[in-house]
Structure formats: structure tokens, C-alpha cells
Amino acid sequence: MTSARPPRADAVRNRAKIMGAAHEQITAHGPGVSMEQIAAAAGVAVGTLYKHFLTKTELVAAVVAASITAVADDAEAARRRAANGSRALEEITGFLTRLVDTAAHDHAVKAAARTLNAADPATREDEARATRALGELIHAAQTAGDLRADFTVDDLYLLFSTAPTDQPSAVRARWLTLLLTGLAAR
Amino acid sequence: MTSARPPRADAVRNRAKIMGAAHEQITAHGPGVSMEQIAAAAGVAVGTLYKHFLTKTELVAAVVAASITAVADDAEAARRRAANGSRALEEITGFLTRLVDTAAHDHAVKAAARTLNAADPATREDEARATRALGELIHAAQTAGDLRADFTVDDLYLLFSTAPTDQPSAVRARWLTLLLTGLAAR
DNA sequence: ATATATGGTGAAGCACCATTCACTTTATTA
DNA sequence: TAATAAAGTGAATGGTGCTTCACCATATAT
Structure with missing residues (x-):
């Protein structure tokens, strides 16, 4: 049924980078850190965060x-x-x-x-x-x-x-x- | 020396109204309430808050x-x-x-x-x-x-x-x- | 090698808020 | 009552932060 094509390699890599950076930033500065800051720490653009997590809330929840x-x-x-x-x-x-x-x-x-x-x-x-x-x-x-x-x-x-x-x-x-x-x- | 003229009657009245409203709003919604909201509850304009308290921090501290x-x-x-x-x-x-x-x-x-x-x-x-x-x-x-x-x-x-x-x-x-x-x- | 959808980009939109200031109103004083 | 300084006003400013989107890049499948 839902034979979704497997995710692209760079997508997997970036998702990991984002989770890592988000965890690091939230640990250090609290859940108040801006998405900009997390994106910068992950070395990606803000838009990329939203390709992986619909909202900031969702990203924080994942961490x-x-x-x-x-x-x-x-x-x-x-x-x-x-x-x-x-x-x-x-x-x-x-x-x-x-x-x-x-x-x-x-x-x-x-x-x-x-x-x-x-x-x-x-x-x-x-x-x-x-x-x-x-x-x-x-x-x-x-x-x-x-x-x-x-x-x-x-x-x-x-x-x-x-x-x-x-x-x-x-x-x-x-x-x-x-x-x-x-x-x-x- | 510092013979500062006594404050005007309406100023005293408004200061009391502001403190009351600020206490009420902070009690109910936390220190995060906006100055607009406090002003509205007090029935004055935002500018008036700043005539009495230099910053929001100062107002919260007073409360x-x-x-x-x-x-x-x-x-x-x-x-x-x-x-x-x-x-x-x-x-x-x-x-x-x-x-x-x-x-x-x-x-x-x-x-x-x-x-x-x-x-x-x-x-x-x-x-x-x-x-x-x-x-x-x-x-x-x-x-x-x-x-x-x-x-x-x-x-x-x-x-x-x-x-x-x-x-x-x-x-x-x-x-x-x-x-x-x-x-x-x- | 080419096609194509998946993923990436970041400027721009939007909402919220603290703070300012040129102007008006009003309490007080003479 | 008139003069004046104190107090009040609220639109505008500037900053921050989440989220969107039209467009570009590229990994994967054929």
C-alpha cells in the first residue's frame, strides 16, 4: 500500500544533524532558542528544519x-x-x-x-x-x-x-x- | 533643597490603578503579560505606564x-x-x-x-x-x-x-x- | 545520461511586544 | 482666570521570532 520511496541520503544526514544541534542548543539555552539558532548550529537553512518538522513544537518534542x-x-x-x-x-x-x-x-x-x-x-x-x-x-x-x-x-x-x-x-x-x-x- | 512639587492628584490615582491592574494581570497570566494588556486593564494608555515605570522590569519588580x-x-x-x-x-x-x-x-x-x-x-x-x-x-x-x-x-x-x-x-x-x-x- | 521528485534555501510575510515621542489635556499655582 | 508644568495619549519604531513559499540543487531511478 504505502510504498513510500525511501528517504534520500542527504535527508537522513541532515535530520541527524538537526536533532543533534537541537538537543545541544536546547540543553544549553532552553526550549526558547530560536529556530534560526538551531539551524545555524546544524549548518542548514531554517527552511530545512520545516522540511523535517512541521512546527518548532514538534522539533522540541522530538528532542x-x-x-x-x-x-x-x-x-x-x-x-x-x-x-x-x-x-x-x-x-x-x-x-x-x-x-x-x-x-x-x-x-x-x-x-x-x-x-x-x-x-x-x-x-x-x-x-x-x-x-x-x-x-x-x-x-x-x-x-x-x-x-x-x-x-x-x-x-x-x-x-x-x-x-x-x-x-x-x-x-x-x-x-x-x-x-x-x-x-x-x- | 529638593523641593519637588507634590505629584498631581490624577497621577497618584493612576499609579494606584496601574499597580492594581498589574498585580491582577500578573497573578492571572504571569509576568509575561504585555504592557498593552496591563494598560487596558488599568484603563490608561501604554504611555502612562512609562510615565510611572521606566521599564516593564521595573513595574513587575514593584508588583x-x-x-x-x-x-x-x-x-x-x-x-x-x-x-x-x-x-x-x-x-x-x-x-x-x-x-x-x-x-x-x-x-x-x-x-x-x-x-x-x-x-x-x-x-x-x-x-x-x-x-x-x-x-x-x-x-x-x-x-x-x-x-x-x-x-x-x-x-x-x-x-x-x-x-x-x-x-x-x-x-x-x-x-x-x-x-x-x-x-x-x- | 536524463528525468523527476525529494530535499534545501533564505528572503519575505506576519504577528507580537517593549519602548519612544510629538502632541494634547488637565491639575495646580499665582 | 490665565499661565505653566506635569501627566496622559497612542501611533509609530524597531526588534525578534515563527512560518511560508517560489525557486534552486541533487540523489535516485530508469
């Missing part, structure tokens, strides 16, 4: 989606380590720390946090992968008696979305400490 | 400063109640809850959180008032044995700046619970 894939991969790696015997709570805090540290100098990941539950099928699948892996980690930590029993994956997403990504590393560490041990006196 | 005054007043009221016998920790969580609830539908307060340590003398004084009152509250709660001993006013500001103000009330409540009791199993 964000790639970031989510990376996050899902990290979550699965953490679960695997926990299955091999490392402590699940440590894997959870490690995952969260890495995520927050990344977000601190990567606007793309930060944007991803706000995008939860609003994307294309492939991204939905990545979200599901992350949710599955994190859910298992949480369950393991609870079984080990290290994590409060009512903690959920949504809680974890909530905490990430509120992380102080614009603060220096020491402040981020303090934030995690307060979170882990709570405000109340022991 | 934010007013919000900070209100916050400082609230902090002092909470301290007063604690001095009269109510529990200090409850006053702290009450203060934080009110602040977050307000920020949830008031972009001006949210902007104020980002403005800490960067303003005119009067605002500095308001910040100092808030910090003094909250510091005393924290000390009282620690003396009562309700609050972790290493908690500081900066911690409180950190937590507020990371509050999920864009989430529904139930989520905000959950956030506060996690914060108070911590993630670790009891």
Missing part, C-alpha cells in the same frame, strides 16, 4: 522524547543492579540524584519532566518502561524495609518535578537529605 | 515587592501566634501551606520566590522581617523538640522554591506529607 528514552534506560539499569543484590533504596536515590544532576545542566531533561503524560506512542512506551522499572525498585526497597510503605512511582515523579535543578550541587544534596529523613525531629 | 510585603506580614503573624502558645511547628507548616496555596494561583508570589536577594532597600527590609520571624519560629519548634535540629530558614526558602505550585491541592498536600515525615521507613 524531549529522546531524553525520556535515556531516562528509561537508566531506570532499567538501576533495577537490574538491584536484582543483582545491590540495595534497592540506594538505587532509587542514585537514580534520582543522577536525574536531578543531569537536569541541572540540561534544559531538555527538565522540559521532559513537564511533558509527562502528553506524547506520542513511542514516548508513552518509554514512560511505561521507566514506570515499570521504578515500580519494581520501589517494591523491593519496601520489602527490604528501607522505604515507607505508601510510596509510589507518582511520588517519585512528583519529587523529581520539584527538584531544585537551578541550585548548586550542595543545595541539591541538602534537598535530598531533607527529603529522605524528613523535617520532623527523630 | 513582586508588594507580594513580598504580604508574605512578611504573614510570617510575623504566625510568629505572634506561636508566642501566644500555639505550637511552632504547626505555624511553620501552616505558613508554608498558605504560601504554596497562594503561589498556586498567583504568579506574582511565584515570581517573588525567584527574586530572593535581589531588590531595593524596602524589599530587603521585608525579606529581613520574614527571615527574622521565621527564624524565631524555627528555633521555638526545635526547642519544643518537634523539628530537626539542623533545620534553617534557608531550608525553608529552598522547600518553598521547589513547591509543586502547578499541581492540584491534593498533590500539594501529599508533597508536604512526604517532606514532613521523609521517605525512609519509620
Whole structure:
């Protein structure tokens, strides 16, 4: 039926260059960068961006989606380590720390946090992968008696979305400490 | 020396109208609202805004400063109640809850959180008032044995700046619970 | 080698916004 | 009441940024 001719070689090359430049620019300057700037970084004309992505929104979404894939991969790696015997709570805090540290100098990941539950099928699948892996980690930590029993994956997403990504590393560490041990006196 | 003639009556009236409209518009639509829109809401021409405030930045700063005054007043009221016998920790969580609830539908307060340590003398004084009152509250709660001993006013500001103000009330409540009791199993 | 559709180009259109300024209106003062 | 300086006006300016399109270049298929 839809026997679309395969894309031209230069089109494939340019698409990759555009995605790379967009990721780089959004990471550095936030989703506010102009299309002109992304085009310049990719070494193509603005018009070319529009041959590949109908709107700027679509381009940003593609970059964000790639970031989510990376996050899902990290979550699965953490679960695997926990299955091999490392402590699940440590894997959870490690995952969260890495995520927050990344977000601190990567606007793309930060944007991803706000995008939860609003994307294309492939991204939905990545979200599901992350949710599955994190859910298992949480369950393991609870079984080990290290994590409060009512903690959920949504809680974890909530905490990430509120992380102080614009603060220096020491402040981020303090934030995690307060979170882990709570405000109340022991 | 500087015997500047007192401002005209209509100028005073318009300044008030502008501040009111600006606060209202920023609360509703964020600091991104156009000067046109603020002028329309105030019932004056754009040019008039510029007779009172040299730039948009200055106008926004004035609105934010007013919000900070209100916050400082609230902090002092909470301290007063604690001095009269109510529990200090409850006053702290009450203060934080009110602040977050307000920020949830008031972009001006949210902007104020980002403005800490960067303003005119009067605002500095308001910040100092808030910090003094909250510091005393924290000390009282620690003396009562309700609050972790290493908690500081900066911690409180950190937590507020990371509050999920864009989430529904139930989520905000959950956030506060996690914060108070911590993630670790009891 | 030629044909042709796919991809690339970037100037121009369009919309939005902050800011300015020459001019008009009006509160105040004498 | 007349003079005058303060305040108000809003069209115009200039800048930025997304998006479009008529045209050019070239990779691929025959």
C-alpha cells in the first residue's frame, strides 16, 4: 500500500544533524532558542528544519522524547543492579540524584519532566518502561524495609518535578537529605 | 533643597490603578503579560505606564515587592501566634501551606520566590522581617523538640522554591506529607 | 545520461511586544 | 482666570521570532 520511496541520503544526514544541534542548543539555552539558532548550529537553512518538522513544537518534542528514552534506560539499569543484590533504596536515590544532576545542566531533561503524560506512542512506551522499572525498585526497597510503605512511582515523579535543578550541587544534596529523613525531629 | 512639587492628584490615582491592574494581570497570566494588556486593564494608555515605570522590569519588580510585603506580614503573624502558645511547628507548616496555596494561583508570589536577594532597600527590609520571624519560629519548634535540629530558614526558602505550585491541592498536600515525615521507613 | 521528485534555501510575510515621542489635556499655582 | 508644568495619549519604531513559499540543487531511478 504505502510504498513510500525511501528517504534520500542527504535527508537522513541532515535530520541527524538537526536533532543533534537541537538537543545541544536546547540543553544549553532552553526550549526558547530560536529556530534560526538551531539551524545555524546544524549548518542548514531554517527552511530545512520545516522540511523535517512541521512546527518548532514538534522539533522540541522530538528532542524531549529522546531524553525520556535515556531516562528509561537508566531506570532499567538501576533495577537490574538491584536484582543483582545491590540495595534497592540506594538505587532509587542514585537514580534520582543522577536525574536531578543531569537536569541541572540540561534544559531538555527538565522540559521532559513537564511533558509527562502528553506524547506520542513511542514516548508513552518509554514512560511505561521507566514506570515499570521504578515500580519494581520501589517494591523491593519496601520489602527490604528501607522505604515507607505508601510510596509510589507518582511520588517519585512528583519529587523529581520539584527538584531544585537551578541550585548548586550542595543545595541539591541538602534537598535530598531533607527529603529522605524528613523535617520532623527523630 | 529638593523641593519637588507634590505629584498631581490624577497621577497618584493612576499609579494606584496601574499597580492594581498589574498585580491582577500578573497573578492571572504571569509576568509575561504585555504592557498593552496591563494598560487596558488599568484603563490608561501604554504611555502612562512609562510615565510611572521606566521599564516593564521595573513595574513587575514593584508588583513582586508588594507580594513580598504580604508574605512578611504573614510570617510575623504566625510568629505572634506561636508566642501566644500555639505550637511552632504547626505555624511553620501552616505558613508554608498558605504560601504554596497562594503561589498556586498567583504568579506574582511565584515570581517573588525567584527574586530572593535581589531588590531595593524596602524589599530587603521585608525579606529581613520574614527571615527574622521565621527564624524565631524555627528555633521555638526545635526547642519544643518537634523539628530537626539542623533545620534553617534557608531550608525553608529552598522547600518553598521547589513547591509543586502547578499541581492540584491534593498533590500539594501529599508533597508536604512526604517532606514532613521523609521517605525512609519509620 | 536524463528525468523527476525529494530535499534545501533564505528572503519575505506576519504577528507580537517593549519602548519612544510629538502632541494634547488637565491639575495646580499665582 | 490665565499661565505653566506635569501627566496622559497612542501611533509609530524597531526588534525578534515563527512560518511560508517560489525557486534552486541533487540523489535516485530508469
